[in-house]
Amino acid sequence: MRPSSGISAPVRRHPSRRALLARVLTAIAFSLLATLFPASTAEAHSFLESSTPAKDSELSSAPEKIVLTFNEPLDRGFTELAVVGPDGATHWESAGAAVDGPTLSAPVKPLGPAGKYTVEYRVVSADGHPVSGSYSFTLAKAGAGVAAPVAPPSATQAAHTAPAAGNDTGSGIPVWAWIAAAAVLLIAGGIVAARISGAPARD
Secondary structure, eight states: OOOSOOOOOOOOOOOOOHHHHHHHHHHHHHHHHHHHSSSSGGOOOOOEEEESSSSEEEEOOOOOEEEEEEEOEEOOOOOEEEOOOOOOSOBBOOOEOOOOOEEEEEOOOOOOOSOOOOEEEEEEESSSSSEEEEEEEESOOOOOOOOOOOOOOOOHHHHHOOOOOTTSSSSSSHHHHHHHHHHHHHHHHHHHHHHHSSOOOOO
């Protein structure tokens, strides 16, 4: 018989059930984070690059129209542009907003009282994300315009401007879709974890 050399073969150690379970739970956690906070939410949406009149400018005469230029082409649906007078209530735009590529514009009635006018806008990015904002300019000399009473919005307009329930994730995908995906991941992870915990331990 050949004498033993005294060196035994290395023993392969299999990861314990606790270690496997920890790995599975870690993978599930990262998957949930990727699902609930996708890369699309970090992407830049439309933003205002320039405007006519310019922000915080002081004008001696009223502009004929407002022109807003964004960094990318806009969706033609659900766009709004309003010019609110110094009283904070009277609107001075004379027609609906028009979209031409990255440009949003609307004609303006002859302005009236001197003071600060606020331009309010709401656009939809090419990826479907709504973007809203405002800026002001000052009319130094009163114009000849006369404020007209503001009509309350119709039910149809209110329905169009109101955001759809459960669709405010910032990426155009309903919230329920993210919840369903997270639930599927949790169920799948629970099944895997149960199988690991119930598997016989290896020596």
